[in-house]
Every structure is written in structure tokens, then in C-alpha cells.
Amino acid sequence: MPAHVHESDTTTDPLAHERAHLAASRAALRAMREDAQALNIRDVTANWVNAAVLQAQITDRIKSLADLAHTPLFFGRLDYLHVVGAEKAEGAEGEQFYIGRRHVHDAGGDPMVIDWRAPVSQPFYRASRNDPLDVGRRRRFGYTGGELTAYEDEHLTDRTETARTSRLLQAEIERPRVGPMRDIVATIQPEQDEIVRSELGGSVCVQGGPGTGKTAVGLHRVAYLLYAHRDRLARTGTLVIGPNRSFLHYIEQVLPALGELEVKQATVDDLVTAHVEVRGTDEARAAVVKGDARMAEVLRRAIRSHVTPPTEPVMVVRGSRRWRVPAYEIEEMVDELLARDMRYGAAHEALPQRIAHAVLVRMEEAGEAPDDRVQNAVARTPAVKAAVKAVWPAVEPSKLVLRLLSDPEFLAAQADGLLTEDEQKTILWTKPPRSVKSAKWSAADAVLIDEAMDLVARTHSLGHVVIDEAQDLSPMQYRAVGRRCSTGSATVLGDLAQGTTPWSTQSWAQALHHLGKSDAVVEELTAGFRVPREVIAYASRLLPVISPDLTPVESVRESPGSLSVREVGAATTGALDAAVVAACEESLEQEGSTGLIAADARIPALAAALSAAGRAYLSPGQETTAESRLTLVPASLAKGLEYDYVVLDEPAALVDGEPDERTGLRRLYVALTRAVSGLIVVHSADLPDQLRAP
Numbered sequence: 001m002p003a004h005v006h007e008s009d010t011t012t013d014p015l016a017h018e019r020a021h022l023a024a025s026r027a028a029l030r031a032m033r034e035d036a037q038a039l040n041i042r043d044v045t046a047n048w049v050n051a052a053v054l055q056a057q058i059t060d061r062i063k064s065l066a067d068l069a070h071t072p073l074f075f076g077r078l079d080y081l082h083v084v085g086a087e088k089a090e091g092a093e094g095e096q097f098y099i100g101r102r103h104v105h106d107a108g109g110d111p112m113v114i115d116w117r118a119p120v121s122q123p124f125y126r127a128s129r130n131d132p133l134d135v136g137r138r139r140r141f142g143y144t145g146g147e148l149t150a151y152e153d154e155h156l157t158d159r160t161e162t163a164r165t166s167r168l169l170q171a172e173i174e175r176p177r178v179g180p181m182r183d184i185v186a187t188i189q190p191e192q193d194e195i196v197r198s199e200l201g202g203s204v205c206v207q208g209g210p211g212t213g214k215t216a217v218g219l220h221r222v223a224y225l226l227y228a229h230r231d232r233l234a235r236t237g238t239l240v241i242g243p244n245r246s247f248l249h250y251i252e253q254v255l256p257a258l259g260e261l262e263v264k265q266a267t268v269d270d271l272v273t274a275h276v277e278v279r280g281t282d283e284a285r286a287a288v289v290k291g292d293a294r295m296a297e298v299l300r301r302a303i304r305s306h307v308t309p310p311t312e313p314v315m316v317v318r319g320s321r322r323w324r325v326p327a328y329e330i331e332e333m334v335d336e337l338l339a340r341d342m343r344y345g346a347a348h349e350a351l352p353q354r355i356a357h358a359v360l361v362r363m364e365e366a367g368e369a370p371d372d373r374v375q376n377a378v379a380r381t382p383a384v385k386a387a388v389k390a391v392w393p394a395v396e397p398s399k400l401v402l403r404l405l406s407d408p409e410f411l412a413a414q415a416d417g418l419l420t421e422d423e424q425k426t427i428l429w430t431k432p433p434r435s436v437k438s439a440k441w442s443a444a445d446a447v448l449i450d451e452a453m454d455l456v457a458r459t460h461s462l463g464h465v466v467i468d469e470a471q472d473l474s475p476m477q478y479r480a481v482g483r484r485c486s487t488g489s490a491t492v493l494g495d496l497a498q499g500t501t502p503w504s505t506q507s508w509a510q511a512l513h514h515l516g517k518s519d520a521v522v523e524e525l526t527a528g529f530r531v532p533r534e535v536i537a538y539a540s541r542l543l544p545v546i547s548p549d550l551t552p553v554e555s556v557r558e559s560p561g562s563l564s565v566r567e568v569g570a571a572t573t574g575a576l577d578a579a580v581v582a583a584c585e586e587s588l589e590q591e592g593s594t595g596l597i598a599a600d601a602r603i604p605a606l607a608a609a610l611s612a613a614g615r616a617y618l619s620p621g622q623e624t625t626a627e628s629r630l631t632l633v634p635a636s637l638a639k640g641l642e643y644d645y646v647v648l649d650e651p652a653a654l655v656d657g658e659p660d661e662r663t664g665l666r667r668l669y670v671a672l673t674r675a676v677s678g679l680i681v682v683h684s685a686d687l688p689d690q691l692r693a694p
Contacts, residue, residue, distance in 0.1 A: 291474025592644030
């Protein structure tokens with residue numbers, strides 16, 4: 001017998017039983033929240049600081065216990081054949097666990113819902129007929145508007161039951177997308193679960209084509225690590241890095257829905273612009289050179305060029321005595337510090353102490369008994385300070401980068417053998433600014449300043465960092481991220497075929513090297529769950545050109561009629577605009593969100609056409625609602641976003657809008673793969689050769 005979906009029926013006792021358990025679980029969750037709200041901390045804290053910390057923890061606890069009306073409290077049930085953890089005695093009665101987004105217990109402390117991250121929940125994602133993991137039955141639940149309306153059973157040890165795709169699982173994947181990205185906790189697949197539950201100590205790189213769920217896998221991995229290593233990550237911190245603010249806004253509700261409120265989100269630009277304002281831009285050639293890993297060595301040389309061998313001894317006066325440290329001895333100290341490859345700032349702080357220690361040795365040899373206070377005092381004397389300033393002066397990172405980009409001779413000296421003359425000319429400012437404050441720094445300049453800052457003083461490291469759309473980072477950006485997890489681990493998410501920057505990653509091995517995580521495990525996701533099979537097959541025609549070494553995504557979703565390619569006969573802009581607006585209206589007749597994606601240069605014209613037709617639209621990052629479901633998306637911002645239906649305007653214009661054909665075709669690949677249920681391609685110009693019927 002195949003697995004059956006049981007719909008709502010007042011005579012169906014199992015469904016009534018499950019609804020009763022849902023009601024009881026919600027009541028238990030309310031009680032847990034009320035208990036947290038009723039906590040009185042006045043008599044348990046020693047001071048106001050402890051009280052503030054404890055109150056903040058309680059507030060977060062209360063938030064995490066919120067019962068979201070349209071978010072199912074549990075989505076599955078496991079019926080084990082035996083008692084979990086006990087010896088499997090013949091005839092022993094098994095245990096039953098409801099699997100949900102968070103743990104819920106009753107007044108006696110007995111669990112009513114088990115957190116999906118708990119070890120006992122793992123078989124919900126991993127169990128199969130070949131390896132049932134002691135699970136007799138896996139039950140999935142279907143919901144409508146927060147109400148439990150159906151369930152589906154899979155008897156894993158029943159050899160007579162025919163295996164088939166879960167209808168409820170399929171329905172959850174295909175559920176219309178209105179609002180921000182949601183979690184996939186109910187639909188995680190076995191290969192995804194292996195990545196989600198991989199250990200904190202190891203870094204993971206996930207190569208995943210469109211619709212394989214790599215972003216969701218990365219976010220759920222963060223949630224799992226916070227569950228399994230909460231104390232450690234509470235101390236060291238976690239960070240999710242996305243390509244732009246629109247993308248971060250789109251994903252920002254996933255972790256809170258799983259009860260995780262403390263994870264910070266940022267772009268790479270956010271990380272590196274804390275101390276510099278970005279007001280300028282680079283031409284592509286300059287940005288590529290500035291983003292090259294060779295710039296790290298240029299900066300290292302530039303920093304060290306400030307170290308000057310001493311030519312004079314240091315004479316320290318203490319009372320009536322004078323103590324002399326010869327120049328050769330100071331030079332030995334400098335050479336030792338250089339050999340240790342310390343941070344420049346740390347060595348700058350260490351050198352006066354080394355000189356002072358040499359003075360103390362002379363004092364002791366003369367019969368005095370100086371202590372540490374004397375050494376610190378000697379280190380602060382004018383003579384020692386002057387010597388350190390001459391030999392190992394302080395360096396301000398932004399001024400260093402300003403000099404490199406403004407002074408041809410200084411750049412040539414530091415880049416000798418690293419950058420060609422043409423490359424040096426490419427990154428030099430034609431009109432050097434007068435000061436750091438007046439400089440119109442670019443995003444690539446900010447990364448250089450960040451590198452220089454780390455050469456002076458070590459960057460703080462977090463416990464775990466997730467980098468999404470990582471294929472678009474430059475080597476220097478990878479280094480900037482790597483500094484933020486130098487003592488922690490990373491989850492790298494991306495798709496080499498979707499690299500659309502001039503400096504995009506050519507291989508994950510190179511990227512992981514620059515990140516400082518060469519030992520990371522590279523996993524490839526090739527099963528597509530979001531993009532319909534017809535759509536992904538059409539987009540994959542581009543792969544032989546844009547990324548020939550990648551395995552095409554195999555979509556598990558069949559959706560006949562999901563792709564429509566329409567040519568506008570009259571090659572006029574007005575006719576094309578009208579056809580695009582009509583396609584949007586057609587898509588909006590369906591349930592869910594619609595994204596109109598176009599080349600950036602076409603956005604103003606399409607905005608005017610939509611307004612003229614009386615059709616309101618949103619910009620990327622604005623949240624879709626039941627009343628406003630159309631988003632006008634510049635192709636440059638489409639990456640990582642998804643819509644139920646996509647209308648793609650003029651592919652040729654999208655390709656032509658990029659600096660080269662390969663980048664243009666990659667941008668087109670991204671745009672073609674944003675649809676969950678249907679894609680309409682509207683064009684008047686010829687389609688790129690690769691998309692034409694073979």
C-alpha cells in the first residue's frame with residue numbers, strides 16, 4: 001500500500017487526536033512563556049550589571065517562546081520501534097516524539113514537542129526503508145493557515161508499502177512565497193541534513209546550483225550549531241554575511257522563526273567600512289587588481305618599510321646614573337621582532353619594553369635591584385620613546401593606503417616583483433586627495449584598509465561565520481572574512497556558475513585558501529527542490545559556457561507548462577514594455593509572488609510602463625504582502641531571491657549590460673532561476689545563441 005494523505009474529517013480519530021495534541025502543546029508553550037514572564041530577579045542579582053544581563057537573557061527567552069499563529073508548532077512525528085536509548089527487548093513498546101521548531105514541555109517537564117535539532121529528531125530527516133533507524137512510522141502534518149488539516153504516514157519497516165514522493169512534502173516546497181524567506185525545517189533532505197549537522201570544529205563549503213537549498217542549509221546549520229554549542233558560541237559570536245542589504249532583509253526572519261535571535265547579519269562592506277566612509281567607485285580593472293591577493297603582500301611590505309635600523313644608542317638617565325644601550329643591541333631586538341612576524345602594533349608596544357629590559361639588566365649588574373615598575377618607567381622615558389619613534393614608528397592604516405594609491409614611487413617600491421607597471425598605474429589615483437577624510441574611498445579601498453588594520457592589530461575572531469553567495473568575493477574580501485573566523489569555523493555557500501563580478505571565484509580550492517580554511521570539506525548539492533525541471537533545464541543550456549565543470553541541477557519537481565518564451569514581433573520598446581506588463585498581469589492571476597527581472601538599464605522604462613498601467617510594484621527588500629505581490633528587480637540584485645512567478649525582460653539586454661559575455665550569461669543564468677512555479681521570458685531582440693532550441 002502506498003503512503004496516504006489523510007484530509008480533515010470529523011470522523012477521523014487520528015486527526016482529532018493530533019489536533020488535540022497541537023492544542024495541548026500550544027497551551028504548554030503559553031505556560032512556559034508565562035513562567036518566563038513571571039520570573040522575579042530582584043533577590044538573585046548582586047548588582048545592577050548582573051541584573052541587566054539576566055533581564056536581557058529573560059527577555060530573549062520570552063521572545064523565543066512566542067507562538068507564531070501561522071507557523072506550525074510541530075510538523076512531524078516519529079514512532080520508534082523501541083524505547084530510545086534502551087536495549088531493544090523483543091516486544092518492547094516504542095516511544096513517540098513530535099518534531100517541531102522548538103522544545104515544548106508540560107507542567108511536569110515531560111516533552112510534548114522535540115526540537116528538530118535534538119539527536120532523537122535526526123531520523124525524521126535520515127530514516128529510510130533501507131535504513132529505518134529504528135523508526136516504524138514517520139508522520140508528516142499538513143497545515144492551512146496554522147490549522148492542522150492533514151497527515152501522511154510512511155511505514156518504514158513495511159516492505160509491502162510502495163515508496164513514493166511525499167505529497168505534503170511537495171506541497172510545502174511549492175507553497176506560495178509571500179513575504180520574506182521562510183525556514184525549510186520541515187523539508188530538509190538527507191544530504192542537506194548531513195551538512196546542517198556537521199561539527200562546529202570543521203569548515204564546510206557548499207557548492208549548490210539554483211534551488212538546491214544552499215542558503216537555507218547554511219542558516220539551519222547556524223541554528224543547529226547554536227543548539228549543540230550554545231555556551232561556546234554565546235561567548236565567541238556568530239555572523240551571517242550576505243551579498244547586499246536586500247538579500248539580508250529577505251533572509252532575516254529565518255533564524256528568529258527557529259528561536260535564534262542573537263545571530264548578527266552583515267555584508268562584507270559592512271565589515272570593512274566601520275572606520276572609513278565609501279564615497280567612490282572603481283573601474284572594473286582597478287577593482288580586480290585591488291582585490292587580488294598580491295595586494296596583501298604589497299601592504300605587508302609597505303607596513304614593514306616604516307621600520308628603520310637604529311643608528312644611535314639609547315641613553316637613559318635615572319637619577320645620577322646614565323645607562324647606555326648600543327645601536328647594535330637595539331638592531332638585534334628589531335631583527336628578532338621582524339623574524340617573529342608579530343603584528344606591527346604589538347611589536348611597536350614590545351620594543352620599548354625590550355629596550356627597558358636591557359637597561360634593567362645593566363642596573364642589576366651594577367648592584368641595583370629594580371622591579372617591574374622601574375622597567376615600565378624606563379620604557380616611558382623620552383629617550384626610549386624617541387628611539388622607538390625613529391626605529392618602529394606608529395602607522396595609521398588609512399594613511400598608509402592613501403600613500404600607496406597616491407605616491408607612484410612608494411607603490412613601485414612595495415609592489416616590485418608583485419604588480420606590473422600597468423597594474424600599478426591602474427590603481428593609482430589620477431588626482432590624489434589631500435587627506436584621509438577628503439579621499440573618495442571605494443569598497444575595494446576599504447578592504448585594503450581593513451587588511452592594513454589587521455597587519456597593525458589582530459582582528460577579533462568569531463566562533464562561526466556563514467558566507468552566502470561567496471562566489472562573488474575577491475581574494476582580498478575572502479581574507480577580510482577569514483580574519484573574522486581565524487580561530488573559529490566557516491560555512492561557505494555559493495555557486496560558481498552564478499559568479500557575476502569581474503573577480504568572481506574560479507575554484508573553491510582557491511577561495512578556501514584565501515579564506516584560511518583550505519581544510520574545509522567541499523559538498524555539492526545537485527538535487528533541485530525549488531526551480532521546476534523545465535525551467536532549470538532551459539537555464540542549464542548556459543552551463544557549458546559559463547561553468548563547464550559543474551554538474552547540472554536535477555530538479556525533483558515536474559511542473560508542465562512552467563516555462564513560456566515569447567517573442568514580441570514589433571521590435572519597438574513600447575511593444576516590448578506592453579508585452580512585459582501583460583505577462584506580469586497574467587502571472588499575478590496566480591497565487592503567490594511575482595518578480596519582474598530586467599537589465600538595470602531597463603528598470604526606469606519598465607517602472608514607467610507599470611505605473612502607466614496602474615500596477616503598483618515593490619523594490620527588492622520590500623516585503624511582499626497579499627495585496628502587493630509584484631516586485632521590480634534589477635538583474636544586479638536578483639541573486640539569492642526567489643518568487644513564485646518570474647517575468648524576465650529582454651535577455652539580450654541583460655547580457656549586454658555586463659562588461660563581457662561570460663559575465664552577462666552568468667547574470668542571465670541567475671535571473672532565469674529565480675522562479676518557483678513559472679517563468680515567462682519576453683524578448684524582441686534575438687535570444688543568446690545558447691538559449692535557442694538545440
